[in-house]
Amino acid sequence: MKRRFDQLDVFTAVPLLGNPLAVVHAAEGLDDRRLAAFARWTNLSETTFLLPPTDPAADYRVRIFTPGGELPFAGHPTLGSCHAWLAAGGSPRDPGMVVQQCGVGLVRVRRSGRQGSRLAFAAPPRRRSGPLDDALLSRIARGLRLADGEVRAHQWVDNGPGWCAVLLDSAERVRALRPDWPVLAGLMLGVVGPQAAGGDTQFELRALIGDGAYEDPVTGSLNASVAQWLIGASLAPPHYVASQGSALRRDGRIYIESAGDDIWVGGDVAPLILGEIAL
Numbered sequence: 048m049k050r051r052f053d054q055l056d057v058f059t060a061v062p063l064l065g066n067p068l069a070v071v072h073a074a075e076g077l078d079d080r081r082l083a084a085f086a087r088w089t090n091l092s093e094t095t096f097l098l099p100p101t102d103p104a105a106d107y108r109v110r111i112f113t114p115g116g117e118l119p120f121a122g123h124p125t126l127g128s129c130h131a132w133l134a135a136g137g138s139p140r141d142p143g144m145v146v147q148q149c150g151v152g153l154v155r156v157r158r159s160g161r162q163g164s165r166l167a168f169a170a171p172p173r174r175r176s177g178p179l180d181d182a183l184l185s186r187i188a189r190g191l192r193l194a195d196g197e198v199r200a201h202q203w204v205d206n207g208p209g210w211c212a213v214l215l216d217s218a219e220r221v222r223a224l225r226p227d228w229p230v231l232a233g234l235m236l237g238v239v240g241p242q243a244a245g246g247d248t249q250f251e252l253r254a255l256i257g258d259g260a261y262e263d264p265v266t267g268s269l270n271a272s273v274a275q276w277l278i279g280a281s282l283a284p285p286h287y288v289a290s291q292g293s294a295l296r297r298d299g300r301i302y303i304e305s306a307g308d309d310i311w312v313g314g315d316v317a318p319l320i321l322g323e324i325a326l
Contacts, residue, residue, distance in 0.1 A: 050074070053131045055187055055322035057123040058265040058299040062317040064292070065299050068127035069094040071326060073249065074110070079117075079154060086112035092263055093124045098130055101150040105148035106139045107132050115258070119150025120207040122312060126166045129156045130316040139244010151207055159302075167302065170207055170271035175205040179213075187213060190257075191232035191238065200224030200282060204272035212237035212273055214282065218251030219243075222293055228260035237269045239277070242290070249287040250277075252301075253294060264292040265299030271312045274303045278310065 058066030069089045074082070074096035086094040091114075091309075098108040109128045111118045118124075126202035129145050139145040147155040147168075155169040179187070179201045188198060191213075200214040211234065215221055221240035234257040242248050252270060254263040270289055277283035285305035292299040304315035 048325070049323045050326055052320070052322055052326075053134070053318065054322035055069065056273070056317040056319055057127040057130075058267070058291075058301055058314035059297075060315040060319055061298070062107065062319055064297050065314075065317065066123045066263065066292070067319070069092050070126055070128055070131040071096045071144060071324070072131070074098050077326065080157070080323060081326070082110060082112055084117065087114045090114055095123055095128045096126045097128060100148045102148050102153060105146045106154055107137060110149040111149060115151070118208060120154070120171055120268060122168065122269070122271055123265060123314070125149070125154055125156065125168045125267060126314055127316055129168075129314045130167055130318075136317070146265055157311070159311075161188070165302070165313050165315050167304070168267070168271070170275055170310040171206050173204060173206050173272050173275060175203045176276070177203050179203065179211055183211070184213075186230060187211075187234070187236060189223040190227050190234070191224050194229060202276045203282075204269070204276050205235075206268055206272045208268055209235040210237050210269050210272055211235065212239060212269070212276065214277075215240040217243070219288075220252055221251045224253065224294075226260075227253055228257065229257060230259035231255060231260075232256050237266075237273055239273055239289075239293075242271075248290040249299065250283065250289040251293065252289055252291045253290070262295060264295050264297045265314075266291065267299065267301070267312055267314070270301045271310060274305075274310045274312065276305075278305050
């Protein structure tokens with residue numbers, strides 16, 4: 048049957064500079080094998096499938112797949128799926144807040160920015176935090192080809208995908224990294240560094256996925272948990288803008304805001320392809 052199909056660019060207002068996402072609407076009736084096969088076919092970092100919620104508190108349900116399998120949560124699929132759901136006529140129970148159901152439970156998404164064009168999700172709680180052990184930290188340093196003392200701080204920042212992260216001295220050093228991928232096999236690693244003063248962003252991030260030797264262009268889940276870490280440890284201000292993707296010739300922008308007990312992770316979404324697909 049034909050289903051609505053969107054392809055979007057997330058964390059950018061300018062198409063082709065963010066992180067692409069495929070969204071399939073009305074995915075009822077598709078079994079897990081079909082979902083996984085379609086995600087492998089798109090060959091994007093994530094493909095999502097919109098479904099009716101099973102939790103009465105949610106406005107819609109989403110399943111998030113990579114070419115390798117299903118994720119309980121991911122950031123750019125959350126913003127992109129919410130944008131697609133709203134653009135297709137979705138109407139949230141609360142006009143100011145959309146509630147998404149996914150593998151980690153309920154995730155709130157609010158409209159922000161000029162005329163509500165920007166979306167932001169409330170960062171889910173981390174499943175694991177605390178410092179990395181010495182053996183893992185040594186392995187990361189080897190995998191990033193770092194000299195002794197270049198890691199300023201480190202932390203588990205796992206909110207589902209399995210992220211750990213290290214803080215370096217500068218964004219310039221982060222951009223210059225040339226990973227030794229075999230050493231990083233099996234790791235979901237975030238690397239962050241502060242930008243020079245006076246720019247339009249305050250931090251640069253890179254997301255390195257050891258399995259597959261792959262760098263993700265712009266990563267909402269990583270930015271969410273890194274923000275929880277950095278703000279909680281007074282290593283970042285409560286409001287900042289991060290850039291990601293420059294090593295891949297992208298120019299993603301992630302807008303971080305701490306409000307009360309929540310960390311909000313925001314970004315723009317640029318539609319690329321709107322149509323139908325036989326699936």
